[in-house]
Amino acid sequence: MAVYTDVTEGELTAFLEAYPVGELLSYKGIAEGTENSNFLVHASTGSYILTLYEKRVDKADLPFFLGLMGHLARKGISCPLPVTAHDGTVIGTLAGRPAVIITFLEGLSLRRPTAAHCAEVGKALASLHLAGQDFQMRRPNALAIDGWRKLWAASRDRADEVEPGLAAEVDADFGDFERNWPAGLPQGIIHADLFPDNVFFLGEKLSGLIDFYFACDDLYAYDVATCLNAWCFEKDFSFNLTKGTAFLAGYQSVRPLEGEEKEALPMLARGSALRFMLTRLYDWLTIPDGGLVMKRDPTEYIRRMRFHRAIRSPSEYGLT
Numbered sequence: 566m567a568v569y570t571d572v573t574e575g576e577l578t579a580f581l582e583a584y585p586v587g588e589l590l591s592y593k594g595i596a597e598g599t600e601n602s603n604f605l606v607h608a609s610t611g612s613y614i615l616t617l618y619e620k621r622v623d624k625a626d627l628p629f630f631l632g633l634m635g636h637l638a639r640k641g642i643s644c645p646l647p648v649t650a651h652d653g654t655v656i657g658t659l660a661g662r663p664a665v666i667i668t669f670l671e672g673l674s675l676r677r678p679t680a681a682h683c684a685e686v687g688k689a690l691a692s693l694h695l696a697g698q699d700f701q702m703r704r705p706n707a708l709a710i711d712g713w714r715k716l717w718a719a720s721r722d723r724a725d726e727v728e729p730g731l732a733a734e735v736d737a738d739f740g741d742f743e744r745n746w747p748a749g750l751p752q753g754i755i756h757a758d759l760f761p762d763n764v765f766f767l768g769e770k771l772s773g774l775i776d777f778y779f780a781c782d783d784l785y786a787y788d789v790a791t792c793l794n795a796w797c798f799e800k801d802f803s804f805n806l807t808k809g810t811a812f813l814a815g816y817q818s819v820r821p822l823e824g825e826e827k828e829a830l831p832m833l834a835r836g837s838a839l840r841f842m843l844t845r846l847y848d849w850l851t852i853p854d855g856g857l858v859m860k861r862d863p864t865e866y867i868r869r870m871r872f873h874r875a876i877r878s879p880s881e882y883g884l885t
């Protein structure tokens with residue numbers, strides 16, 4: 566459920582007067598999503614998404630996220646374009662929240678992506694990395710190792726309630742990451758949350774990328790590792806080598822990985838699995854049941870952490 570803040574017709578009509586979108590025809594809340602309140606808005610000039618930013622998004626980051634979407638859209642990446650108001654601004658206020666209107670993207674997110682879809686995602690991720698290279702704004706990754714430590718400090722004491730032995734397992738991982746996290750790999754703008762719910766398809770063809778609210782500067786290969794975790798595992802937690810091969814070949818058809826990036830993939834994939842395990846674990850332990858925020862199962866990512874720990878060669882992901 567992702568409508569935390571309600572908006573009346575009167576409030577929305579007044580808000581839209583500031584934007585060149587025409588008259589309000591209809592609107593409804595969107596159930597999907599996690600962080601913010603989203604509405605589908607039909608106006609006389611077309612369809613739009615209205616987003617009201619809730620408290621987990623740092624308002625100081627909005628110019629980066631919205632500037633990045635505009636930059637990528639202008640460079641031919643199919644992603645939402647923030648609509649500029651008549652006075653030249655992008656971020657307004659609605660129902661006491663920072664709010665924006667972005668363009669609507671056609672397509673559906675997939676529950677069961679195929680290898681062909683994974684190849685498309687690989688190409689799109691590499692294209693995003695290249696298109697971001699001349700974006701001028703910077704945002705350090707708030708969910709890099711220091712951010713993981715904060716989440717872990719808040720969750721560690723109750724971690725064994727979720728899986729016995731988890732506290733000791735993750736403590737050992739932190740030591741390993743601090744000693745072996747790769748340095749000096751190519752870096753730039755990454756999406757950092759390119760999960761299947763954030764990618765739209767029309768049939769086999771990728772039609773758009775959304776949800777840039779974790780985007781930041783970090784290693785390109787870390788974004789690759791995140792997609793391997795999000796797209797190439799089956800429901801029984803087995804790694805699908807056909808999907809991994811397709812995803813990596815798609816990525817490398819646009820941006821070939823350097824040798825050191827390939828070598829670092831097992832460590833990066835473990836780190837990315839830990840990052841998503843930790844945000845899920847934190848929510849699992851702190852958000853009351855039956856609340857508005859959808860809690861996701863941290864154990865899905867404990868399984869992935871263990872899989873990557875056992876990897877002996879990056880070729881096991883399907884690298885050719």
Ligand SMILES: Nc1ncnc2c1ncn2[C@@H]1O[C@H](COP(=O)(O)OP(=O)(O)O)[C@@H](O)[C@H]1O
Nearest residue numbers: 595597598599600601603614645668669670776
């Ligand atoms: N530009 C867009 N075009 C079409 N649908 C969108 C667009 N942006 C968001 N949505 C819809 O809203 C949902 C939530 O958006 P998302 O950005 O993932 O929210 P959150 O940041 O809260 O997770 C998506 O799953 C999708 O259904």
Ligand SMILES: N[C@@H](CCOP(=O)(O)O)C(=O)O
Nearest residue numbers: 598599600758760841845861
């Ligand atoms: N992809 C993350 C959760 C973030 O949710 P989103 O709706 O903002 O994509 C996870 O699976 O843990």
